[in-house]
Amino acid sequence: MPCSIVPREPGARTSAERVGAVPGETELIDRYFRLLGAVRGDVALGIGDDAAVLQVPDGHELVQTTDALVPGAHFLADDQPGSIGHRLVAANLSDLAAMGAQPAWALLSLTMPGVDEPWLAAFARGLGLLARAQGVALVGGNLARGPLNASLTLSGLVPRGQALRRDGGRPGDDLWVSGFPGEARAGMALRHPQLRAAALPGADGLDAGARAALVARWEYPDARTALGVALRGLASAAIDVSDGLWVDLGRLAQASGCAALLEEESLPVSVALRAAAGPGAWLELLAGGEDYELCLAAAPARAAAIQAAAAATCTPLARIGRLVAGTGVQLLRAGAVTQFSAPGFDHFGT
Amino acid sequence: MPCSIVPREPGARTSAERVGAVPGETELIDRYFRLLGAVRGDVALGIGDDAAVLQVPDGHELVQTTDALVPGAHFLADDQPGSIGHRLVAANLSDLAAMGAQPAWALLSLTMPGVDEPWLAAFARGLGLLARAQGVALVGGNLARGPLNASLTLSGLVPRGQALRRDGGRPGDDLWVSGFPGEARAGMALRHPQLRAAALPGADGLDAGARAALVARWEYPDARTALGVALRGLASAAIDVSDGLWVDLGRLAQASGCAALLEEESLPVSVALRAAAGPGAWLELLAGGEDYELCLAAAPARAAAIQAAAAATCTPLARIGRLVAGTGVQLLRAGAVTQFSAPGFDHFGT
Numbered sequence: 026m027p028c029s030i031v032p033r034e035p036g037a038r039t040s041a042e043r044v045g046a047v048p049g050e051t052e053l054i055d056r057y058f059r060l061l062g063a064v065r066g067d068v069a070l071g072i073g074d075d076a077a078v079l080q081v082p083d084g085h086e087l088v089q090t091t092d093a094l095v096p097g098a099h100f101l102a103d104d105q106p107g108s109i110g111h112r113l114v115a116a117n118l119s120d121l122a123a124m125g126a127q128p129a130w131a132l133l134s135l136t137m138p139g140v141d142e143p144w145l146a147a148f149a150r151g152l153g154l155l156a157r158a159q160g161v162a163l164v165g166g167n168l169a170r171g172p173l174n175a176s177l178t179l180s181g182l183v184p185r186g187q188a189l190r191r192d193g194g195r196p197g198d199d200l201w202v203s204g205f206p207g208e209a210r211a212g213m214a215l216r217h218p219q220l221r222a223a224a225l226p227g228a229d230g231l232d233a234g235a236r237a238a239l240v241a242r243w244e245y246p247d248a249r250t251a252l253g254v255a256l257r258g259l260a261s262a263a264i265d266v267s268d269g270l271w272v273d274l275g276r277l278a279q280a281s282g283c284a285a286l287l288e289e290e291s292l293p294v295s296v297a298l299r300a301a302a303g304p305g306a307w308l309e310l311l312a313g314g315e316d317y318e319l320c321l322a323a324a325p326a327r328a329a330a331i332q333a334a335a336a337a338t339c340t341p342l343a344r345i346g347r348l349v350a351g352t353g354v355q356l357l358r359a360g361a362v363t364q365f366s367a368p369g370f371d372h373f374g375t
Numbered sequence: 376m377p378c379s380i381v382p383r384e385p386g387a388r389t390s391a392e393r394v395g396a397v398p399g400e401t402e403l404i405d406r407y408f409r410l411l412g413a414v415r416g417d418v419a420l421g422i423g424d425d426a427a428v429l430q431v432p433d434g435h436e437l438v439q440t441t442d443a444l445v446p447g448a449h450f451l452a453d454d455q456p457g458s459i460g461h462r463l464v465a466a467n468l469s470d471l472a473a474m475g476a477q478p479a480w481a482l483l484s485l486t487m488p489g490v491d492e493p494w495l496a497a498f499a500r501g502l503g504l505l506a507r508a509q510g511v512a513l514v515g516g517n518l519a520r521g522p523l524n525a526s527l528t529l530s531g532l533v534p535r536g537q538a539l540r541r542d543g544g545r546p547g548d549d550l551w552v553s554g555f556p557g558e559a560r561a562g563m564a565l566r567h568p569q570l571r572a573a574a575l576p577g578a579d580g581l582d583a584g585a586r587a588a589l590v591a592r593w594e595y596p597d598a599r600t601a602l603g604v605a606l607r608g609l610a611s612a613a614i615d616v617s618d619g620l621w622v623d624l625g626r627l628a629q630a631s632g633c634a635a636l637l638e639e640e641s642l643p644v645s646v647a648l649r650a651a652a653g654p655g656a657w658l659e660l661l662a663g664g665e666d667y668e669l670c671l672a673a674a675p676a677r678a679a680a681i682q683a684a685a686a687a688t689c690t691p692l693a694r695i696g697r698l699v700a701g702t703g704v705q706l707l708r709a710g711a712v713t714q715f716s717a718p719g720f721d722h723f724g725t
Contacts, residue, residue, distance in 0.1 A: 069436060069538070070538065070540060073541075073630075074474070074540055074541050074542075074630075075440065075469075075470040075471075075473035075474055075541070075613075075614060075615055076438045076439055076440035076470045076471055076473070076474045076476065076531075077438065077439045077440070078436050078437070078438055078474065078533070078538045079436060079437040079438070079439060080436055080437075080535070081431040081435070081436070081437050083433040083434075084433075085431070086419060086428050086429060086430055086431070087428070087429040087430075087431050087437065087530070088426045088427065088428055088429070089426055089427045089429060089480065089482055089514065089515060089528075089530070090425065090426035090427070090482070090515055091482040091483075091484050091515060091516060091517050091526075091528060092484075092517050093484045093486060093517050093519050093526070095486050095519045095520070095521035095522075096521065097520075097521060098519055098520050098521055099519075119425075120425040120426045121425075121426055123425035123426070124424070124425055124426045124428065126426065130439065132439055132440070132441040132528055133441075134441050134442075134443045134484065134526040134528075136443060136445050136524055164439065165439060165440055165441060166441060167441050167442050167443050167526070169443050169445045169448055169449075170445070170447075170448050171445035171446065171447060171448055171522070171524060172445075172521070172522035172524070174486055174521065174522070174524040174526075176443070176484040176517070176524075176526045178439075178441060178482055178484075178528035180437070180439070180530075181426075183428070185430070188419070188420065188428045190420060190424055191423075191424050191425070192424075263425075264424075264425060265425055280423075280424075
């Protein structure tokens with residue numbers, strides 16, 4: 026060794042000295058993240074170079090989003106690492122679904138206070154299983170030491186000009202929502218009762234199946250990729266409701282220059298959700314967020330095609346109201362229209 | 376207001392109540408990050424929808440990388456926020472330069488403990504100035520509350536099949552390096568003497584210009600984008616040396632199935648670097664990392680074209696050795712070959 030190299034971190038050793046010790050960044054990437062997710066023929070170069078090289082088919086546009094999960098804000102220390110990895114992928118998938126994009130490639134930026142291999146293995150498994158199920162290859166990333174923080178960037182593809190946007194809605198369009206928003210919030214409240222995340226007067230009377238179903242909606246949510254793709258050319262506008270139905274629907278309405286008129290009786294509520302929340306409280310859960318469901322607008326003439334798209338992709342979908350002239354979100358309740366104003370999730374609003 | 380919504384965070388208020396209070400996530404994005412960087416005609420949809428929509432020209436491949444900056448590991452609390460924003464972009468630009476890609480679009484994931492608008496404004500300015508200078512549009516991102524963590528994903532473009540890789544080097548190829556690796560490490564040591572990041576016996580005798588030049592190499596490094604693009608079709612392999620010349624050159628050699636033979640007398644050392652480190656110590660600085668320089672291999676027949684590419688892009692470039700049969704990194708010093716083994720930067724190696 027011709028010279029002593031100043032280590033970047035106290036105690037850094039050479040590869041030879043590292044045998045049997047804590048694995049380094051490269052080893053951890055090899056062990057847990059290389060070849061994670063789907064195998065795709067359009068990955069010309071994946072993990073292992075300075076950057077990934079990816080083949081975008083001619084005639085397609087690239088759709089990109091990024092989302093992070095941070096302890097305290099998005100999960101608790103005792104959450105299952107597999108659930109954290111799953112939800113990191115689901116949050117990004119949901120954004121692409123709302124654009125009608127087919128997901129393809131992901132990059133992970135993970136910061137951890139130290140090497141906890143069982144945690145890493147379970148996190149990578151949760152991330153990889155959902156990625157593989159949705160055809161997403163992990164093509165790059167970054168591991169660093171610091172407070173726990175997991176950020177994923179997801180890229181997808183859409184035929185040129187066919188991406189769904191928030192701003193295409195017109196007065197008279199029907200409004201639709203997939204799944205049962207509020208279930209994730211109820212599941213979070215059941216999983217972490219100490220958070221008092223929601224009033225669930227029916228929680229104690231829930232049977233084990235309903236409880237497990239709701240908790241699973243929080244821990245292992247679906248994303249509506251297939252529905253989003255099927256809505257290309259049908260929906261006039263789309264958004265995901267991960268910040269809560271009221272807030273995200275308000276964003277769609279605002280971007281489209283309309284007001285949203287919701288019919289309370291049309292809002293979808295699952296049996297489990299109604300049992301947990303009781304008749305008076307479930308509406309509150311709709312603001313909870315973390316539901317990776319799609320809300321969309323479409324001309325009434327498209328209603329049958331929209332329903333066929335939902336059926337073809339096995340997605341529950343309910344017509345919940347319509348876009349009208351005006352601004353904001355209005356609720357039609359027992360024949361009366363109420364201007365609705367409610368916060369969804371905002372990291373910094375006080 | 377038809378129902379009281381359970382807030383996602385204690386103290387969350389409605390938009391109306393938020394007037395004059397701490398701005399929310401959406402306001403912060405509007406204020407500091409919308410329209411940051413270059414204006415590009417290929418951004419069909421930028422910040423403000425569920426995801427960005429980007430137009431990849433036919434016949435091109437997408438090149439993607441992600442890098443994060445974490446306090447403690449990459450910067451200190453008293454570092455200038457503008458420098459942190461700049462370096463976050465530079466670290467990613469350097470990865471794309473090593474692939475010969477032209478950078479295009481970035482997504483930012485930023486986690487902060489709270490709203491510090493002067494910090495945010497300066498961070499965004501540093502990020503935006505370098506992004507704009509290099510033709511990069513910020514097209515999306517994510518803001519969350521938590522320990523400070525800044526992660527950027529950068530996408531670029533390269534004509535199909537022309538990306539530079541690590542694994543194309545062959546025995547007999549010349550090795551080249553841009554700039555003056557070690558300057559960033561010296562600059563870091565000068566900027567943060569309490570870290571004892573490097574032995575700089577000449578530090579006290581440095582004139583103000585040399586000191587400022589070295590500190591700037593740490594705080595506001597260049598990235599070798601133009602050189603990387605000019606090397607398409609010329610270099611057989613390329614890598615950036617952000618983890619230190621020894622480690623990254625070792626990676627290039629390993630991927631290419633060769634050994635790297637460096638000539639000590641050919642290694643480039645700037646006047647400022649030699650003055651700061653003294654004749655015996657500057658070699659150690661080469662392992663420091665954070666130098667966003669390129670190391671490349673090329674057939675000897677390409678030497679004149681390589682030098683012309685460097686001249687055309689105003690990039691200092693030195694021939695520092697060659698690839699030979701074998702493994703590892705060897706140093707030719709005073710006529711003798713020494714097997715070289717030294718750690719670079721590894722977040723988790725112990």
